[in-house]
Amino acid sequence: MDNQPGGGPSGGPPSQTPPCRLQVVDIRMKAAHAAFVAFAEEQRLELVRFVMRCGASLAEAESAAREAFAEGWRLISRDLREWRKVGDERLWIRKVALGVWTGTGGMRPLLPEVATVGVELADLAGQALDTTIVLAALPPGQRLAMALHRDGFGPAEVAAFMEVPEPEAARLLGDARATLRVSLAAYRTTQGEP
Structure with a gap:
């Protein structure tokens, strides 16, 4: 061979x-x-x-x-x-x-807290409902939870990211939604919408 x-x-x-x-x-x-x-x-x-x-x-x-x-x-x-x-x-x-x-x-x-001097959240919502601007007026924990949620993460992933229990993450998301709902309703009222 x-x-x-x-x-x-x-x-x-x-x-x-x-x-x-x-x-x-x-x-x-x-x-x-x-x-x-x-x-x-x-x-x-x-x-x-x-x-x-x-x-x-x-x-x-x-x-x-x-x-x-x-x-x-x-x-x-x-x-x-x-x-x-x-x-x-x-x-x-x-x-x-x-x-x-x-x-x-x-x-x-x-x-950090984001300064919204002289600006109400309802006023911010009127600016084409730009989420970046609206979220900036939320308290820091709610802002972070909602920013993660807007990127497609659920409560379990938000909790892991924030190093908090899942019920706390769900509460932060719920509080953020409630704050945004109130803000939008206040904005609509000032604009004469039902």
């Missing part, structure tokens, strides 16, 4: 050696990079809008989003297994971005 030119023993196909460990790691990192880029492209605008709903300006929200995505990539680069333990990446990236904006580093988010 001598090797034939261009082939393996007896003219068969060339021998395939299994990829080395470094090649496997490289392949996994390339796949992780592609998945993270797709995630970032899908979530970027949603994340900016979320941070703005929590009270940030556009520039602050964009900056927080950039830093949150950079932190996500740093985590993947350090230890891909840790990124896989994150669970819901959408919640994780929001927590990090909010932490960047509030200066809490992604830990339990503490939202």
